[in-house]
Amino acid sequence: MAVPRARLLDLMRAQCELFATTFNPEGVRTGNKILRQRLRGPALASYYPRKVMTFRDFQDEFKPLELEIEEEGEVDRLEHIAALKARGKSAPKKKREANTSKKK
């Protein structure tokens, strides 16, 4: 009843040809399992939600329609800075490029 090994190997070879797999009767480690793995980079890289639109984009979108939108936080910030400047308490001006380039 025992089937000879050569016959089994023939069957295996035919199987491999049919299903387009590699014929490897000794079970040698060819590293094919690495090639079979799917790439998971795109899935991993899309974990955090990306920035879709900024307020600037939103403003630009409505510019052709001549509609102006004010960003409240930004207006508040500019007002605050103006108030500081009026009292002479604002941040100092940036140094010139020429002065800084002398340093290493």
Add this chain to the structure above:
Amino acid sequence: MSMFRAKKLDLGCFTNIKIIRDHSKRKAYEAAEAERQALRYIVRNTTLPPRTRAIAQLQLTQMHCYTRPTQIRNRCILGGKGRGILGDFKMSRFNFRMQALAGNIPGVKKASW
């Protein structure tokens, strides 16, 4: 490492340096994945000459650590926490509870029987 960081912030969720770092690692891994898999294939293939495999091993270990998948860790997109994250919702357990109780997560409701 700043060379992997995006020049302009491209995240729409809660951001702190840990999240930015993790995001950079994810993008670095995505960019280097094909190369890593090719090297891994050479290393695992016993039919190749031992010298080639050793060189591939060295190259793999000398790639930047940001391109390693083990560097990636899931973080909470609402608070940046690194522990107790529910992967399905990308949130830490406390943030998940708050959002779920507020009804912001579709299909989730408090169990009671």
